[in-house]
Structures are given as C-alpha cells and as structure tokens.
Amino acid sequence: MRKNMKKPIVLCVDDETTILDSLKIEIKAILGNDYLIETAECGADALDLIEELLADNHQIALVICDYVMPDLKGDELLKLIHQITPKTLKIMLTGQADLEAVGNAIKYARLYRYMSKPWQIEDLKLTVKEAVHSYFLEQQLAEQNAQLQQMNQKLESIVEERTIALRLSEEKFAKAFRSSPNPITITRLSDGCHIEVNDAFCQMIGYSNKEIIGSTAIDLNLWVNLSDRARLFKLLTENSRIHNFEFDFRNKNGDIKTALLAAEIIEISEETCVISVSQDITDRKQAELALQQAKEAADKANRAKSEFLSNMSHELRTPLNAILGFTQLLIRDLSLKPQQQEQLGIINRSGEHLLQLINNILQMSKIEVGRVTVDKNTFALYYLLKSLNEMLELQAKKKNLQLIFDLDPNLPQYIETDESKLRQVLINLLGNAIKFTTEGGVTLRVKLADKTESKAIENSLNYLLFEVEDTGAGISSQEIDNLFKPFMQTETGRRSQEGTGLGLPISRQFIQLMGGDITVSSTLGEGTIFKFNIAINIVDRMELKTTQKNRRVVALEPGQSEYRILVVDDRLESRLLLVKLLASLGFAVQEAENGQQAVELWSSWEPHLIWMDMRMPVMDGYEATKYIKSHLKGQATVIIALTASAFEEERSVILSVGCDDFVAKPFREQVILEKMAQYLGVRYIYEQQISSLTNEKLAFGAETVSGSSDSSSNLESICLQVMPSEWIDELYQAADAVDNEKIFLLLQQMPPKYAHISRSIAELAHNFRCDKIIDLIENQAN
Numbered sequence: 001m002r003k004n005m006k007k008p009i010v011l012c013v014d015d016e017t018t019i020l021d022s023l024k025i026e027i028k029a030i031l032g033n034d035y036l037i038e039t040a041e042c043g044a045d046a047l048d049l050i051e052e053l054l055a056d057n058h059q060i061a062l063v064i065c066d067y068v069m070p071d072l073k074g075d076e077l078l079k080l081i082h083q084i085t086p087k088t089l090k091i092m093l094t095g096q097a098d099l100e101a102v103g104n105a106i107k108y109a110r111l112y113r114y115m116s117k118p119w120q121i122e123d124l125k126l127t128v129k130e131a132v133h134s135y136f137l138e139q140q141l142a143e144q145n146a147q148l149q150q151m152n153q154k155l156e157s158i159v160e161e162r163t164i165a166l167r168l169s170e171e172k173f174a175k176a177f178r179s180s181p182n183p184i185t186i187t188r189l190s191d192g193c194h195i196e197v198n199d200a201f202c203q204m205i206g207y208s209n210k211e212i213i214g215s216t217a218i219d220l221n222l223w224v225n226l227s228d229r230a231r232l233f234k235l236l237t238e239n240s241r242i243h244n245f246e247f248d249f250r251n252k253n254g255d256i257k258t259a260l261l262a263a264e265i266i267e268i269s270e271e272t273c274v275i276s277v278s279q280d281i282t283d284r285k286q287a288e289l290a291l292q293q294a295k296e297a298a299d300k301a302n303r304a305k306s307e308f309l310s311n312m313s314h315e316l317r318t319p320l321n322a323i324l325g326f327t328q329l330l331i332r333d334l335s336l337k338p339q340q341q342e343q344l345g346i347i348n349r350s351g352e353h354l355l356q357l358i359n360n361i362l363q364m365s366k367i368e369v370g371r372v373t374v375d376k377n378t379f380a381l382y383y384l385l386k387s388l389n390e391m392l393e394l395q396a397k398k399k400n401l402q403l404i405f406d407l408d409p410n411l412p413q414y415i416e417t418d419e420s421k422l423r424q425v426l427i428n429l430l431g432n433a434i435k436f437t438t439e440g441g442v443t444l445r446v447k448l449a450d451k452t453e454s455k456a457i458e459n460s461l462n463y464l465l466f467e468v469e470d471t472g473a474g475i476s477s478q479e480i481d482n483l484f485k486p487f488m489q490t491e492t493g494r495r496s497q498e499g500t501g502l503g504l505p506i507s508r509q510f511i512q513l514m515g516g517d518i519t520v521s522s523t524l525g526e527g528t529i530f531k532f533n534i535a536i537n538i539v540d541r542m543e544l545k546t547t548q549k550n551r552r553v554v555a556l557e558p559g560q561s562e563y564r565i566l567v568v569d570d571r572l573e574s575r576l577l578l579v580k581l582l583a584s585l586g587f588a589v590q591e592a593e594n595g596q597q598a599v600e601l602w603s604s605w606e607p608h609l610i611w612m613d614m615r616m617p618v619m620d621g622y623e624a625t626k627y628i629k630s631h632l633k634g635q636a637t638v639i640i641a642l643t644a645s646a647f648e649e650e651r652s653v654i655l656s657v658g659c660d661d662f663v664a665k666p667f668r669e670q671v672i673l674e675k676m677a678q679y680l681g682v683r684y685i686y687e688q689q690i691s692s693l694t695n696e697k698l699a700f701g702a703e704t705v706s707g708s709s710d711s712s713s714n715l716e717s718i719c720l721q722v723m724p725s726e727w728i729d730e731l732y733q734a735a736d737a738v739d740n741e742k743i744f745l746l747l748q749q750m751p752p753k754y755a756h757i758s759r760s761i762a763e764l765a766h767n768f769r770c771d772k773i774i775d776l777i778e779n780q781a782n
Contacts, residue, residue, distance in 0.1 A: 008034075011050065016066075091114065228248070325577035330344050375418050388430065392434060399434065403442055416536060462538050464533060563680060625641075638660050735774050736774060743765045
C-alpha cells in the first residue's frame with residue numbers, strides 16, 4: 001500500500017444486520033488492516049456515508065451491496081454510487097435478482113461481479129481480492145496515463161519552442177550566410193557541386209551566383225593544384241572537419257591567390273554536405289614574405305655587423321695590446337728617469353682611454369643585438385664600494401671636490417647580482433659626476449629598499465637603491481629626454497670634448513638587465529641626481545677569496561721547478577711582448593707564429609702552459625688546441641686562449657674546443673701572471689720593502705706589509721752578496737763617479753729573481769744618493 005495516505009474504504013450495504021456483521025468480519029479477515037470496512041443498512045445511509053468519506057479524501061475502492069432492500073433496490077443504488085464515484089468497483093449480492101436487474105447494474109453502474117446468497121467463503125475471498133487488486137491497477141494506469149499526458153503536453157511544448165527556435169536559427173543563419181564578409185559555400189560531398197554560396201565568395205573568385213550554383217570548383221578552374229583538393233577531401237573524410245587549410249586558387253581573371261579554409265561535414269535534408277568558410281590571405285602572405293625577406297636581410301646585416309665588429313675588435317685590440325703591453329714593460333725599466341716614467345704613464349692612460357671607448361662602442365653593439373646577459377655572482381658589497389671610493393678619490397681631490405659615500409648601516413654584507421655590470425654603472429655615473437662638477441662635491445647614497453616603500457617593487461625580491469648626486473652645472477629639461485640615447489651628449493659633455501655618449505645608454509641597459517631602472521632629475525646651476533635600483537639576492541655568508549693588492553711582480557720565488565711557457569701568436573709584436581715579460585721574470589719561454597709550429601714545439605718541448613692566439617694563418621688556435629687536447633699528454637698541458645673578440649659566443653667556442661681559460665686582448669700584466677699562478681701554482685716575489693735582509697730572506701723573497709717607507713733606506717750590505725765581486729767593484733766605481741747610466745746598465749745584469757734589490761739601488765741613483773750605494777758596498781767589504 002502507498003505510504004502517507006488514508007486507508008481505502010470497503011463499503012458493505014445490507015438491510016440485515018447479521019449479514020453486515022458477517023461481511024465485515026469476513027472482509028476484515030481477507031484484507032487485514034490495510035482497509036477500513038464501513039457498513040450501511042439502507043441506500044440512503046450508504047449515499048450519505050459516501051459523501052462524507054469523499055469529502056474527507058477517502059478512496060472508496062469497493063462497494064458490496066445487497067439487491068433486495070426496502071428503500072432502494074441494489075441496482076438502483078449502485079447506479080447512483082457510480083454517478084458519484086465512477087472508479088469504485090461494485091459487487092452485488094442477490095438471492096433472487098433477475099437478469100434484467102443484473103444487466104442494468106452492469107450497464108449503468110459498471111458492475112464488477114454479482115454473488116448469490118448465501119455466498120461461499122472462498123468465492124467471497126477470491127472476488128474481493130481480485131476486485132481490490134483490479135481497483136488499484138486501474139488507479140495506477142490512470143496515474144500513468146495522466147503522467148504520460150503531461151509529458152506529451154510538455155514534449156509538444158518543447159517541440160513547438162524548438163521548431164520556432166530552429167526557424168529563427170535558420171533565418172539568422174541565412175542572414176549571416178548572406179551578409180558574412182567571409183566567403184562561405186555549401187557543397188555536396190558526393191560530387192562537389194555548389195548548393196549555396198554567399199556574395200563574399202562570389203566577389204573573391206569573380207563569378208556570379210548563377211555561374212557557381214550547380215558547378216564544381218574543378219568546373220570553374222579554381223584549383224591551382226589538384227593535389228590540394230585531394231588532400232582536403234582526405235582530411236575531411238578522416239576527421240569530419242578541418243581548420244587553417246592553406247591553398248592556392250585561381251579567380252575568374254586567372255590571377256592566382258592564396259586562401260585559408262575551414263570546413264566541416266554536415267547533413268542537410270538527409271544529404272551529406274560540406275560547409276566551408278574561406279579567407280583571401282594573399283595580401284597577408286605577401287606581407288609575411290616581405291617581412292621574412294626583411295628579417296633575413298636584417299639577420300644578414302646583423303651577421304655582417306657581428307663579423308665586422310669581431311674583425312674590428314681583433315684589429316683594434318691587437319695593436320692596443322702591443323701599445324699597452326710594451327708600455328707596461330718599459331715602466332719596469334729601472335734606468336728610466338722620472339720624466340720618462342711620467343711620459344710612459346701618459347701613453348698608458350691614453351691607451352686605456354682608447355680601450356674604454358672601443359669597449360663602449362662594442363658593448364653598445366652587443367646590447368643592440370641582444371647578446372648581453374646577466375652573469376650573477378656572490379660578492380662583498382662593502383668591498384666593492386670601498387674599492388670604488390679609493391679609485392675615484394684621487395680624481396675628486398685633483399678638482400678639490402668632496403667625494404662622499406653615504407652607506408645605510410642596514411646594507412647587507414654579501415649580495416648576489418652581476419658585480420661587473422654594477423661596478424661599470426657606478427664608475428660611469430660617479431666618473432661623469434666628478435668630470436662635470438667644478439666645485440662642491442659628489443655623493444653616492446646606497447640603501448636597502450623597504451618592501452613597502454615602492455609599489456613598483458615586487459615584494460618577493462630585495463632591491464638596492466642608489467643615488468648619485470653632484471653639485472655640477474645641471475642638465476636642461478630638453479637634454480634629459482635624449483640623455484639615454486646612444487651617441488647623444490649634453491651641452492656640457494660636448495664642451496668637454498670627452499666621451500662618446502654611450503656611457504649612460506649602456507648603464508641603463510645594464511640596470512634593466514639586473515631587474516631595475518634608472519631616473520634622473522636635474523636643476524640648471526644646482527646639480528643632478530641619478531637614481532636607480534637593482535634586484536639582488538641577500539647572501540648570509542660566502543667564501544671570500546684573498547685578494548692581493550695590485551703589487552707588481554718582480555721575479556719568481558726561488559726554489560720552484562722551471563716553468564716552460566709557449567707563446568703562440570702570428571703577430572711579432574704580440575709574441576715579443578709576452579716573451580719579454582715572462583722571460584724577465586724567470587720563466588723558460590719559447591715562441592711559435594702559428595698553430596702548426598705550436599703543435600711541433602708542444603710535442604718536442606712539452607711546455608707546462610701555452611698562451612694560444614686563436615686567429616692565425618696555416619693552422620689557427622682552434623685546430624691546434626683540438627689536436628693537443630686530443631692526446632693524453634695534451635690533457636696535462638694548460639692552454640689559455642688570447643682573444644681580441646668582443647663576443648661571448650666566440651669565447652664559448654674557445655672553451656668548447658678544449659682551452660682551459662681565455663684572456664682578452666689587450667691584456668694586463670697582472671691578469672697574465674694571476675692566470676699562471678692559478679693553473680700552475682706559480683709563486684712570485686712582489687715589489688716590496690726589504691728590511692733586515694738575511695740569506696734566508698733572500699732565498700725566499702720575504703716581504704713587509706707596509707708600503708709607505710723608502711725601500712732603499714732599508715738595504716743592508718748583505719744584499720749584494722748575491723753578485724760577483726767584479727760586478728760589485730764596477731758598481732762602486734760607477735757610484736763614485738756619479739755615473740747613473742753605468743749604474744743602470746749594471747743593475748740590468750742582476751738576475752730577475754733579485755729585481756727587488758736592483759729596484760731599491762736604482763731608487764737611490766734616481767734620488768742622487770750615490771753616497772748611500774758607496775756606503776752599502778763599503779759596509780759589505782768591512
């Protein structure tokens with residue numbers, strides 16, 4: 001039975017009380033507690049009871065009614081009940097009913113059964129169960145029919161709505177089809193005939209609608225390559241749709257153009273068709289071709305530019321290498337007068353300035369072609385700033401300017417960024433500030449950015465903020481706009497006739513590469529402030545390499561094995577420079593003018609280290625290095641490339657062929673010697689003060705820490721014991737005659753490892769203290 005519903009009713013009607021009681025008991029036994037059994041003793045009571053039950057929302061499943069009753073006959077009562085509740089089933093009990101009465105009940109009251117009195121229990125039981133079951137089946141069927149009717153109405157409504165929507169959609173599609181700026185066609189898949197086309201397609205191919213409908217693309221001679229058509233239909237068959245299919249087509253005038261097509265298989269009126277949307281991309285393809293040609297031309301120009309820069313770098317740096325290198329060698333000459341030393345210093349500084357100009361031009365060229373990258377390393381920030389202060393302080397003092405480094409106490413000690421680029425930016429900005437300031441001073445302020453201080457700074461990064469302020473002439477607002485453009489200079493810069501106008505553009509590029517930016521504010525007559533920031537990583541601690549101050553090497557430390565060094569360069573001046581430098585310090589040196597000679601000397605002489613120029617005739621440095629490093633013996637030979645190239649790509653190739661390291665031309669003496677110490681473990685004697693020299697100190701080249709006192713005053717007579725007595729006698733005679741030229745010639749005969757002694761004696765001669773030299777020799781004699 002259904003839950004949450006009132007129990008259905010079975011109504012028994014009979015004028016005899018005993019029969020009613022008997023029926024009630026027996027039906028109760030048949031149906032149990034699932035039904036309520038109600039009774040009435042006459043037809044009027046039955047009708048009233050039915051009205052009450054229906055009003056109370058009861059279902060009357062079954063009425064069992066006697067035929068013979070005093071007020072209403074059974075068939076008449078059932079007829080009335082049927083009018084009130086037609087779904088209720090009716091059973092009539094009779095002992096004397098005629099066929100007419102039964103027929104009336106069946107006809108007008110839908111009589112379910114009639115039973116004779118007295119009834120059989122089993123017959124009553126079976127009849128009542130079947131009647132009840134039949135009643136509820138009819139109820140279920142009625143409910144299902146009602147649901148079906150509702151669903152049917154809903155479906156009809158949906159169909160109607162969709163029919164309307166479809167009609168609207170078809171109208172919209174038709175409008176879109178006709179008015180679309182993109183050419184659209186509908187063709188039969190079976191034969192390729194055009195069923196429908198829009199105006200845009202007609203315009204694209206030059207045919208009218210009438211000429212196209214019913215014709216195929218082959219009929220209209222549209223396909224330039226039939227292989228494209230075969231490929232298109234193969235893809236459609238495999239995938240049912242296709243996108244971005246590019247093909248060439250021919251219009252009515254015979255012009256060949258390029259189109260891009262998207263197509264899909266669809267069903268129209270039970271016929272398989274293809275709807276296609278195309279686009280004439282001829283202009284775009286021509287633009288792409290022009291762009292590609294322009295790109296290729298630009299790439300070619302860039303390659304030519306890179307080759308030119310590489311060659312220019314080599315051609316400019318090679319003679320500069322000789323100029324600066326031989327200047328450094330001449331400065332070592334102890335016989336030079338102070339005026340000559342000063343002149344050599346001017347040559348060296350001029351060469352360094354020329355090198356800086358060349359480097360700036362090459363650097364800007366590398367920036368333009370995107371070849372500059374950030375090379376991060378960990379370093380001590382305070383040490384960098386201190387070294388810059390020491391470097392620039394002398395320039396400021398010469399102009400009577402104050403140079404102030406205002407450093408925030410919260411600056412991190414160690415940071416990670418590109419140290420080289422940061423140094424170059426600061427040197428450029430501070431150098432410009434000193435150069436263009438005539439009175440007052442220059443201030444550098446450095447602090448760690450507060451993460452809440454600037455909205456432009458990402459919270460996930462740490463930034464350093466720099467300010468360079470000067471009290472110079474200032475920059476006009478008109479000139480500030482051009483300040484960071486290559487080769488553009490301010491009026492002050494042009495008047496100074498110095499620089500190339502590349503320093504600030506390079507600095508800005510470097511700052512941006514390091515994740516920051518630079519701004520400038522200036523007031524004419526008051527000064528200028530440059531501000532920039534860079535992204536950094538703060539490092540807790542780092543292993544600091546011990547650094548030697550730029551002290552000059554004067555000899556090899558005694559007690560080391562002989563170091564064989566091979567110098568390979570096709571230019572005589574470059575070979576001669578290195579040979580003289582290394583031989584003067586005590587190295588065993590040989591030279592070769594090309595890679596082939598280098599390989600032969602390497603095989604026979606087995607040098608410990610080779611300085612290898614990379615561009616040479618006969619066999620270049622690349623091939624020579626590959627050959628040497630391909631042998632087991634060659635693995636033990638250190639090869640350091642000498643290159644005048646300005647590009648990192650070439651340097652990467654140098655390392656890839658087997659070179660252990662590289663040094664850029666023009667090189668500095670200190671770099672050459674540091675590399676040899678790094679790879680061979682060479683130990684040097686440095687220019688130093690000689691205090692209380694003993695035999696042991698002479699043997700091991702002991703040095704003092706202080707660098708300010710007069711080294712010649714600390715010489716002792718024992719220091720001359722390293723030279724023959726004949727030589728000492730000649731030195732005495734030269735000093736007694738105040739013959740400085742003779743003294744200098746004698747000093748050149750001293751072995752390189754005792755250069756520190758010869759330099760101290762030469763200093764006495766330069767200062768006209770030949771009497772000290774005489775005292776030194778006499779003290780030794782005593």
